[in-house]
Amino acid sequence: MEEVMLSCQLALWLRENFAQRAAESGVDYSFQYIHADVGENGVTRDMVKEVTGLIRGNGFLPKIKPESFAASTVADRFS
Numbered sequence: 001m002e003e004v005m006l007s008c009q010l011a012l013w014l015r016e017n018f019a020q021r022a023a024e025s026g027v028d029y030s031f032q033y034i035h036a037d038v039g040e041n042g043v044t045r046d047m048v049k050e051v052t053g054l055i056r057g058n059g060f061l062p063k064i065k066p067e068s069f070a071a072s073t074v075a076d077r078f079s
Contacts, residue, residue: 001047001050001051001054003037004034004036004051004054004055005054007034007035007036007055008034008054008055008058008060011031011034011058011060012058012059014031015031015059018031019031031060032060032061033060033061033062033063034055034058034060034061034062034063035063035064035068035069035070035071036051036052036055036062036063036064036068036071037065037068037071038051038064038065038071039064039065039066039068039071040064040065041065042065048064051064052064
């Protein structure tokens with residue numbers, strides 16, 4: 001859960017800081033999704049509602065396994 005909270009904090013900071021700079025430079029940028037290392041199968045299935053609720057509550061759309069390519073490739077490799 002701490003990992004998701006840190007992801008939300010970083011995403012909020014990026015949305016406030018990076019999005020404004022991107023708009024000023026003419027880059028079309030939209031920060032919408034947070035990928036979470038949880039899924040409907042496996043040991044994390046009991047956490048899906050809590051994690052996705054936290055992400056939505058911070059104004060982002062959650063992506064969970066297998067749709068979460070970041071978690072399905074990078075996180076699984078290092079955990």
